[in-house]
Every structure is written in C-alpha cells, then in structure tokens.
Amino acid sequence: MSFTPSAHIHGHKLVELLGSWHGTARPSSQALAAALRQLALDGRLPPGTKLPAERDLADALGVSRTLVARTLDRLREEGFAASRRGAGSWVKLPDRERDNESHGGWFPAADSEVLNLAQATPSAPPELCAAVDQARLRFAEQLSGHGYQPHGLPELRERIAERYAKRGLPTNPDQILVTSGAQHGFALLLRMLVSPGERVLVEHPTYPNALEAIRGLNVAPVAVPMVEEGWDLELLAASLRQTSPRLAYLIPDFHNPTGIRLDADGRARLARELARTCTTAVIDETLAEIDLTGDQAPLPMASFTDRALLVGSASKSFWGGLRLGWIRASEDFVQRAVVGRAAVDLGSPILEQLVLAELLRDADRLLERRRAESIERRDHLIAALREHLPHWRFRVPDGGLSLWCDIGAPVSSRLSVAAEQHGVRVAPGVRFSVHGSLERWMRVPYTLPGDQLEEAIRRLATASSSMPDGPGPTALTAPLA
Template sequence: MVLTPSAHVHARKLVELLGSWNGAARPSSRSLSAAVRQLVLDGRLPPGTRLPAERELADALGVSRTLVARMLEGLRAEGFVASRRGAGSWVKLPDGERGNDAHGGWFPTEDTEMLNLAHATPNGPPELCAATDRARLRFPEQLSGHGYQPHGLRVLRERIAERYTKRGLPTGPEQILVTNGAQHGFALVLRMLVSPGERVLVEHPTYPNAIEAIRGLNTTPVAVPMVDGGWDLELLTANLRQTSPRLAYLIPDFHNPTGVRLDADGRARLGRALARTCTTAVIDETLVDIDLTDDEPPPPMAVFTDRAILVGSASKSFWGGLRLGWIRASEEFVQRAVVGRAALDLGSPILDQLVLAELLCVADQVLARRRAETIERRACLVAALREHLPHWSFRVPDGGLSLWCDIGAPVSSRLAVAAEQHGVRVAPGARFSVHGSLERWVRLPYTLPGDQLVEAIRRLAAAAAAVHEAPGPSLLTAPIA
C-alpha cells in the first residue's frame, strides 16, 4: 500500500538532515539517493513525508535540478519514493520482500551475504527446543478453555514474580501482566498514563522504538543527555522539575545503546527525585539478565520508589521469536492495565507462554551459557575493532549486547550508507537520537558468531576508509546537529 503524503519536510530541513552527503569531489544523483534512502531507513524521513519540489531542493543543495530529478527517479524505482502529478513526491517504503529491509537492518535480513550489525538480538538457546517439547505436553489442558488470558497464564506470572523476589523485590503474580514484548508493555503504559501534548522524559541517546512510541501518541520526548560515566542525575533531576513530564522512560540496567548501569546509590537518588516531582517512570529491564560481571547487581528500581513501573522481556535473555514481555507494577495498576489492554489486544499466545514458563525453570543454566557466549563475542568484537579501526574509541560495557563507539567525526549516517555497499549493516548514532544528532556515534552489537564479527569489522573498516578518502571541506569540521 502506498501512503499518501502527510507531513512536509522543508528543503532547508532536508539539507540539514542530509549533512555532508556530497563528500566526493563532484555531487552525483547516486550519492544523493543513497543519503536520502538512509534517512528513510533510519526513520528520520517517515513514510508519508512530502518532499520539497525539485527546483526548491536543487536550490537549497546548490545542485542542478536534473541531478535532483534523477535522484527521485532512482528512489521511485527502488520503491522509496512515490509521486503523483499535482501532489508532488513523498516517502514510502518498498513493497514486498524489500520491505523487510526498510528498517535499515533493524530487523534481520534474508540476504545471506549481508552481515547485520544493526540489530542487537541473540540467537535462541539450545534449551528452547526441549522447553517447547515440555510445553506441548501441557498445552492440551488449555484447550478446554477459551484461550484468552489478558493477565497471562498464572504459571508464567508466578515464575516471573519469583525472579523479582530473588532479586530483592518481593512480588506476587497479581503484580505481573504478561505482554507481547517489552515494547508492547511500554506502549500500553503510555496509553494509560500520557495524553497527547504531554511530555515524556527520556535519556539521550535511547532506544529508538521508545521514541517512536512516544511520538506515535503525539506526545513530546524530552531528552536528557547521558555523560561519559552514565547519568548526570543533577541534570536529570533539574529536567524533572522544570519540564514536569507526565512520564519518564529510563534504562538503568545496561543502557541501550551505551551499556552503562546505574549503581544502587544512583538508583536511590533517582528514586528520591521521582518522588519529589511526582513523576512515574517506566524502567526498561530488557537487558538486566545480560550481566557480564561477577559483581552483586543493584536491586530493581522499584525497591527505591513506588513510582517505578518495570518492563521486562524474554527477547534478550532467551529469544526474540517468543515475543513475550511483562509489566511489574502494583496490583491496582495491573488491574487497570488489563482493562486498558482490550483496546490493543486480548492476550498473549498461550503456547509461547508455556514455553517461556518452561525456560524460566532452567533460566540459570540458559543465562550462564548466554553470558559465557556473550563475553567471548564481546572480546572478539573489541579485538577486531582495535586491529582494524584503532582510532575509534569506546567503553567496554559490563553487560548488555553492544558497544557504543565514537568514530571521531560526525559521519555515522554516511558510514552506514558506505557500509551497506560493503556488505554490512550498522545503526548510525542518529537512530538513537531524539533530534537526529549523535552523528559521531555508531552502535555495534556483539551478537553474531566470532568469525562473522571479525569479517563485519573488516568490511566496516573498508567502508570507513572509503568515507574518509574523499572527506570534502566539511567532513571533519561539520557541526553535530
């Protein structure tokens, strides 16, 4: 389906988004097409966005109208632009199978030659098949009922609650709502607590799909910058006071994408700040199990404040294909969420819930293997970067699934375009930005097998060399938007 035009991007803004697209000596329709395509793939030109007229864009870019016309013609052929006489041109995503790649590699690709470093999702554990076999034995007993479980199966809620209790947060099954992933849980909380026009405080950078969920409700994300060591709690507290957000979305456990973790003292300070400003926080615990240290982990945020709603997921701990997550909150909030959920869906798949319940019985075994594998892959990625891209800087995180790399110049979107041409996909820093900035940064997951990680970095180094061979006058001096 072709979307009709909705929002309009002015030529001046599009030029700003494109940045140093013409680093080569002579601008070409091909390089301009690649840059616009990357903006679409990054989500910074959403489908339905009306593009400037050819002459207007040509004047703003300082190129010929013929070059712009050829660019649009190429993007129409690839399925990224649609045009209609009298209505102009607007952004769309490719139809059919190419639509699978329309997220810039955010999801896996069927192209076996392409190495995908744009998503940070591990493979399923070997215990998954045995857990599925055990779940099948329990499945027939569910068939006598209607199959709708808006709270989630009790056996699964009990096992999730037990894990919170073991982490130092006493929890009963009545405080758990099973959802279709953490993103679904966050979207449900947003719908319940935030109205259009209100503000939601987020870290900067942050998880891109959270930004999309916030904007999808016509609410405004308020970005609080992260600092080298993690969170500037004074700045965060000041923003809570000054902007009066209706909700905050925070990732204190191996923050995505930076990988840092907020310690217990920091959680206590954050809890006091939330209480003083009467701000409810959604705490994303998607990566809490990917702890690659032997240290005692800090307690969940809900230990420090009753204004924390915890959202968890099976995707990073076990497997993304299960598509299950959960909300941990007060019993009263869970009951309200069950009622509000009916507007979105009527429950999560029963068989998947039975499988996850079985996996939780062997969670320690599964997670021990996951952590050992992740430590090995992290070391492999670090070694490859230090060999092939030694000028890049990064902090080796204590957990999570990716490195947040400073590439030394504001060219990550250009690098992503070049990397695609070298057979590797990466997510540029702008993907994690509220305002499309962070062009000095790129996120690199260590979820692929070691040999694939080494080859991916070798290809990425070749792409980086291609970007820097023809830097143009503004490559190293262009400001970060």
C-alpha cells in the first residue's frame, strides 16, 4: 500500500527523542534502528513522519552517513520505513503479514527472548483446560442453531449477573450484554453516546487503548489529574461543570495504571456530581476482581447511580485469549446496544462463551488462587526493584496487576528505548498520558513468573545505568514505598 509523508521531523528533535540511544557502547546501525523502531512502536514517531535526509541525520547524531544508510536499510527490511526517490524516507509500520515477527509492537513472538513488561496480562489459569473440555461437551447442543447470539449466551449472562449480585448489585441477565472484550464494549458505548467534536472526561493517567478509541472518533479527551491519594473529586466535579463532557470514562476499581481504588464515600460523592451535571459514566471494571487487600470491597458504581454503565472483562481475571467482556446497564439500554451492535458485529464466539460460563461456575476458588499468585508476584517485583532500582518510588497498589513507578527523572521514553536493547519491553508513562506528559513515570506489571520478573528488572537497571544523564540513586530522597 502506498503511503505519503504527512509531517517532517527535524534532526535536533529526533536527537532529543532518541536520547542516549547507544548507551556507552559504540554507535551502530543495529542500535540506531532498534531505537527508531521503538519510537515508532511507542507512537512518538507516527506513521507518515518524514525523516531527515541521510546527511542531515548523520550530522545531527554525530555519526557517519554510512551508518545512517545501513540503519534505513534495516528499517525498510523490517517494514518500519519506506523511501522513494526524490521524496526521502518516512516512518511506517509493518504490513499485517509481519505481525508475528519478534518486533511486533507490544506483543513479542512466543519464542522471543524479549521479556514483556509492556502488557499487564496474566497467563491462563490451570482450570482453563478443564473448562474447555466441559465446553466442548456443551458445544454440540449449539450446532443445530444459527450460532448468532447478539445478547450473548443466556447461561453466560446468568453467571455474570450472579457475580454482580455477589458483589451487592442485584442484576438480572437481561441487563447484561456479552461483548468481545471490555475494549469492544467501550467502543460500542462510544459509538452510541458520543458524536465527533464532543468531549469525554478521563482520569490522567488512564488506560491507553481507551484514549485511542476516544481519539479514533474525533472526540476530545478532557484530562483530570490523579493525585497521590487517588482522585481529586473537587477538581473532577469542577471539570464536569466547566467542560460539560458528553461522557466520562473512569476506572474506580484498581485504577489502571495506579492501582488505587475509590472508596464508598468517594463513589457516593462522584455519583452526586454525575447526577448534578447529567453526565453518563462508563465505569471500567476490568480489574475489579483483582483485589489484593482482603478488605471489604465497596459496592459497584451502579449501586450509587443509574448513570453508571459498567464494563467488565474476562481478560485479567481469567485469560485475555478468551476475548470476552460485558456491559451491565438497564434492560432498555441493553436492547438499544444490541441494535447498535449490528453495525460492528453480530455477536461473540459461542465456544469461548461456553468456556467462560464454565470458569464462572466456580469463580471464587479460581479468583482466590489468582489473587494469591498476584500478591506473590507483586512482592517479588517490589523486592527486585528495591535491590536493582532502589531510587524508584511507588505506592504499593490495592489491587490490579502493576506498579506505577516514579523513576526520578523525565526520561521514561528514552529508558524504554534503552531497555529494548537489553531485552526487556516496557511502557513509558507517556502512553498513559492524554497530552504526551508523564515522562517521570513508568508502569511495571507483575504478571510474569518471579524469576522472569527478577531478570527483567535486572535488565531494566542495566539499561538505566547505560544512560549517562538518566535517573540515578540521588534523584529521589523519599523512601521507596
């Protein structure tokens, strides 16, 4: 597919983005290509960005023109750059058929030696195989029908409704719409409720893929900063009144990426502000079941206001490969959503729904083991950070699957580039930012086994030390929490 350059980046700006791209090692085309590739994957060099001419880039970086030429050759071979005589070279992303190669975005190939800390996604639970076996026995019952279930399988909707009832929110199956993941559910709600040019209020930081969905509809995100304790509800209320957003997207249950949970008093106050401003809120409950505190959980937001549309997911509690989620709303709203869904898809896969229904049959036992595993891995990660990166500061999260770390200096994008060269992939704070800030921050998940977490942090520390002007032990004086 042909592609036309849409923007130009000057040499000095590219040098700034690259930072210490070769660390203390001798500059090489391999290191420069890896750094530019990471900037493209991170979105700092969007597709279509025209690169400086070879001579100009070589002068800006202080390297030979031959090294730059070899770098561009590598990037073209990998699908990350294109060139045309008379037009120069520009950034692109690999074609679809390259997606399974080891440099494929945030998803390294299965046989890749890269340790992936860019995704906070756990592996499948051991109970999954037994659930698949049981689902196969039930699958034959479905084969005589047409296979389309736009609402979702009745059995699965009943199990999801039962989970809400256990959490203190009475729900009937007609209030549940099964979707192909929480992201799919959020995208459906955006299409239904928001028009281009309107505003959606979000926390800052927030989940990157939600921001992509918002921007993809030409909708403006309105950022409300999180504070150290969590939500500044006074500021959030003022933002609701002053900006009149069409919708709010909020994560009160183990907020991604900070891991903080909004308490019952905070939920009640938030509900009053939503009612006062007539604002509908999409409540992302993807991490609601990953509670690591053992405390009594506050009721879901829909217990406090009928303006809350709840979006859940099987990906964090069970397994991302199931690609299933749900929307919990009023019966009338669910019926409207089914009609709107027809423009996007006609239902979620039947076999996967049967599998999830089986997993939900004994969900408490499975989730208890998942929580114990997450606590063990979280503590392992904390110990590794204290040993290898003792100047990083973070709050031990109430739940969820990651730490949100203040790394001591605004270099997280550059550190992510350096880390890739040391075999570990991380998501810099800018990916969770509405306006490209948060460079002092980095999300570090604890979803890998303990030995892999230890090795990943060791590599990350090596990458950090390879940056001459990167964060050091004196960058922070506050103790690690």
